[in-house]
Structure formats: structure tokens, C-alpha cells
Amino acid sequence: MYPIVRKEILSASVKLFDLKAPLVAAKAKAGQFFILRADEKGERIPLTIADFDREQGTITAIFQEIGAGTRLLGRLEAGDAVLDVVGPLGVPSEIERFDGPVAVVGGGVGIAPIYPIARALKEAGNRVIAIIGARNKELLFWEEKMAAVSDALIVCTDDGSYGRKGFVTDALKDLYEANKDLQRVWAIGPMPMMRAIANTTRPMGVPTIVSMNPLMLDGTGMCGACRVLVGGETKFACVDGPEFDGHLVDFDLALKRLAIYRDEEKRALAALEH
Ligand code: FES
Known part of the structure; x- marks a missing residue:
């Protein structure tokens, strides 16, 4: 136990x-x-x-x-x-020392897993700019912890109840305007957010890593539950990921699979409440 x-x-x-x-x-x-x-x-x-x-x-x-x-x-x-x-x-994040600034973006509960990545990047001697966001102030956490491992921190809420009003993608666009030498972005959060970040950085040509969180069962690459399509190839998030090149992930397919799982979840929740 x-x-x-x-x-x-x-x-x-x-x-x-x-x-x-x-x-x-x-x-x-x-x-x-x-x-x-x-x-x-x-x-x-x-x-x-x-x-x-x-x-x-x-x-x-x-x-x-x-x-x-x-x-x-x-x-x-x-x-x-x-x-x-x-x-x-899973495979650990590839941490190295970059020649320019790097950005980490955590949305909602994704703030938690982005923290150790920010810390590792900082420890490797990088200039780390962090963006954290949530729907509202109540859903934000670890602002101080994130500030301690980054050179600059931007906090956003969708409803403007705290920090900058708007989405993390808007903050990232502004960050890029001020830091055209941005080397890499890590984004973790709900899949639609990671897709939006990947779509934002694609035209910028900034390599972007996302952490996929599909349904997982065995976690050993045997069951296939966690498969994701990356660059036209089937990958297993549990052994090949969970981090992948955000510009190559088929988010539409991943979101469709998640929707099927959610229907099953709703039934399980209903059973729990009765
Ligand atoms: Fe079963 Fe990844 S969780 S293959």
C-alpha cells in the first residue's frame, strides 16, 4: 500500500x-x-x-x-x-540548454505537470518564461511555485478574474512578439488548449512539445488504449510519450477518442451517484 x-x-x-x-x-x-x-x-x-x-x-x-x-x-x-x-x-522530457528563451504553458490542471519541466529547464541554465492560465481565479494554483522556477511569469484567466484576461494562446502570441528568438514551447493542459497552442506556434516555426493524456490501461504498450496518431504514425502515449511534437499530433482524432471515453465516463458517474 x-x-x-x-x-x-x-x-x-x-x-x-x-x-x-x-x-x-x-x-x-x-x-x-x-x-x-x-x-x-x-x-x-x-x-x-x-x-x-x-x-x-x-x-x-x-x-x-x-x-x-x-x-x-x-x-x-x-x-x-x-x-x-x-x-x-513514459519518456522523460528532453531537457537541454537552449541558446534563447523557452516557454512553458500550463492550462488548468496542466499547471501541475508543467512545473517540474520548468524547474528542470531552469536548472539546465535556460531563460524560462512561464504562462499559466485557467478559466477563473478559483482554478489557478501554484503561482508562487511557478514564479520560483521561471524568469518571468504571465498569469491569465479566461474571465479576467485574476491576472491578464484572455487565453494562454494570446499571451503566447505577445510573448513571441517580444521574444522572436523563442526556442521551444512546452504546453500541457486540456487537449483543445494544446491544439490551440500548437496551431499558434506552427506559423512561428517554434518547436512545440505537448503531453498527451489519453485513456490508459496497462501503461506498458500492450493494450493499445492510449494510441495517438503522430505524423501519420500510431504511437502509444504510455511508452512512446506522453510528450510528442505538437505540430505532428492528430488532435482531431485524439479529441474524438476522448469524446467516446467521456460518454462511458458519464455512465460510470451516473452509476456512482445512484
Ligand atoms: Fe496500454 Fe498504453 S496504456 S498501450
Whole structure:
């Protein structure tokens, strides 16, 4: 069993757990994820590693309660434990020292997994400009943590309730106007946001990495549940990703697959509520 050593409520639907998982913490790198199962009946939930503390042997998971599985998970408290944690999985982010500024963009719950990437880029000696955004102020978190690992931070809300009003794509366009030597962009958030970022950076010619979060089952490349089409080739997000070239990902197909999954989720949620 893997104890929850700390729980934090970041917003109405976003929760944070620090989980005691020393073996995962020892190997975790930015960009990787793990699969968690709360109990024998629980579904497998893939979560990107939001932070890790090798000394304490803990990993940080941040999740939004969007489906039956994550809602049940959100009911657990510090002192409870989850049945299993498998990881770290996936290919770590490619971190190197670039000759110009790099940007990291986190939307909504995507702020969590973008944090370790920003930190790793900063530690590698890069000039890191961060953009974080959410629908409204209540859904924002980790502003201070992001500020600590970036040279500049732009905070946006769709409704203007905090920071700059508007989408992260608008902030990125302005950032590019002021930094034409922008070397690379990492974007993590809901798929429509990542698609919008990729569409924004394509004409700029700025390489853009996105982290795909499709349905995952085994996390070992065996079941095929997490397949995504990248540059016309089928890839498995769990073993080939989760990061891919955002300009090559077939987002329309990925969104269609996600919609099918959502219908199933709605049925599972209805069952949970009755
Ligand atoms: Fe099964 Fe990736 S989750 S192949």
C-alpha cells in the first residue's frame, strides 16, 4: 500500500496528494507519469508526476475530479493509502540548454505537470518564461511555485478574474512578439488548449512539445488504449510519450477518442451517484 502523507485542496475540483512511493520518487524525472489504483475495484488512473522529493520518498499527484475514478480518489484523506502505484512510466522530457528563451504553458490542471519541466529547464541554465492560465481565479494554483522556477511569469484567466484576461494562446502570441528568438514551447493542459497552442506556434516555426493524456490501461504498450496518431504514425502515449511534437499530433482524432471515453465516463458517474 502507498500512504497519502498529505492532501491539499487546490480548488473545488482539484486535489493534491503527496504519496509515499520511495522507489518511484528515486527514479522520477520531469515529464513522466505513474498509474495509480485506489483499490482492487478502482480504475487505473494515469497521473503526471507534478513533483517529487527523493529524500522524503514522496511523489506529488494533482488531479481534477472529472470522472468516477478521480471522484472516488478525491474522497481519500491524508492517512489513507492507495493500493498500487506503478511508475515512473513514459519518456522523460528532453531537457537541454537552449541558446534563447523557452516557454512553458500550463492550462488548468496542466499547471501541475508543467512545473517540474520548468524547474528542470531552469536548472539546465535556460531563460524560462512561464504562462499559466485557467478559466477563473478559483482554478489557478501554484503561482508562487511557478514564479520560483521561471524568469518571468504571465498569469491569465479566461474571465479576467485574476491576472491578464484572455487565453494562454494570446499571451503566447505577445510573448513571441517580444521574444522572436523563442526556442521551444512546452504546453500541457486540456487537449483543445494544446491544439490551440500548437496551431499558434506552427506559423512561428517554434518547436512545440505537448503531453498527451489519453485513456490508459496497462501503461506498458500492450493494450493499445492510449494510441495517438503522430505524423501519420500510431504511437502509444504510455511508452512512446506522453510528450510528442505538437505540430505532428492528430488532435482531431485524439479529441474524438476522448469524446467516446467521456460518454462511458458519464455512465460510470451516473452509476456512482445512484
Ligand atoms: Fe496500454 Fe498504453 S496504456 S498501450
